[in-house]
Amino acid sequence: MRADARRNHDRLVACARDAFAELGADAPLDEIAQRAGVGNATLYRHFPTRQALLEAVFRDHIDALCRQAEDLMSAPSPGAALKEWLGAVIAQGSTERGLAASLLAALGQDGSSCRAAVFGAARALLARAQEAGDVRAGVSVEQMFKLVNAIALATETEPDAAGQAAALLDLIFHGLTPRP
Known part of the structure; x- marks a missing residue:
């Protein structure tokens, strides 16, 4: 995985962890992408579901x-x-x-x-x-x-x-x- 892709992946996981802790398992995926500073397409490329x-x-x-x-x-x-x-x-x-x-x-x-x-x-x-x-x-x-x-x-x-x-x-x- 490229370095920038790895950073995006790691940021998405960290932001998802925080969002799930704060909002529960149904936290909006759009919000997780926004918190991570990436677009929805990047989120879905890394995590299709x-x-x-x-x-x-x-x-x-x-x-x-x-x-x-x-x-x-x-x-x-x-x-x-x-x-x-x-x-x-x-x-x-x-x-x-x-x-x-x-x-x-x-x-x-x-x-x-x-x-x-x-x-x-x-x-x-x-x-x-x-x-x-x-x-x-x-x-x-x-x-x-x-x-x-x-x-x-x-x-x-x-x-x-x-x-x-x-x-x-x-x-x-x-x-x-x-x-x-």
């Missing part, structure tokens, strides 16, 4: 979550590893107001490379926790993500978002554990 732009904005976050999941696959307690990772997913979604909804949008569409990566990581951790008897059988990755996303959205504007999210994750995880 809103989904492509969302994925570019969250690629680093998704990659970090996947690396963490891989590291946690060798943790001694599969259930604790899953819970720790779900906490990290919530934290990523709650870093700034509006980012939870934007991250959900980035993960929302089937065929999304972000969704495939995160759901693959989650499947591996969930399967390991289920095999160890730490999480009940029949819980799906999709169900788990709906609950985690609900926590991120519900707590993102709370004064003690991290504390509230941890308390809600404890409640949910209690429901995920098998009953005798």
Whole structure:
């Protein structure tokens, strides 16, 4: 990629990150292009769809979550590893107001490379926790993500978002554990 094209790409991603944080996942693409100082054609040349732009904005976050999941696959307690990772997913979604909804949008569409990566990581951790008897059988990755996303959205504007999210994750995880 040419140097000027790389600068435009990087500016578009940075401005999109700010716009999504401020206005949510439906931030006007025209406004993002304007903030980046480029025309709409430049934006669409780099990111032909809103989904492509969302994925570019969250690629680093998704990659970090996947690396963490891989590291946690060798943790001694599969259930604790899953819970720790779900906490990290919530934290990523709650870093700034509006980012939870934007991250959900980035993960929302089937065929999304972000969704495939995160759901693959989650499947591996969930399967390991289920095999160890730490999480009940029949819980799906999709169900788990709906609950985690609900926590991120519900707590993102709370004064003690991290504390509230941890308390809600404890409640949910209690429901995920098998009953005798």
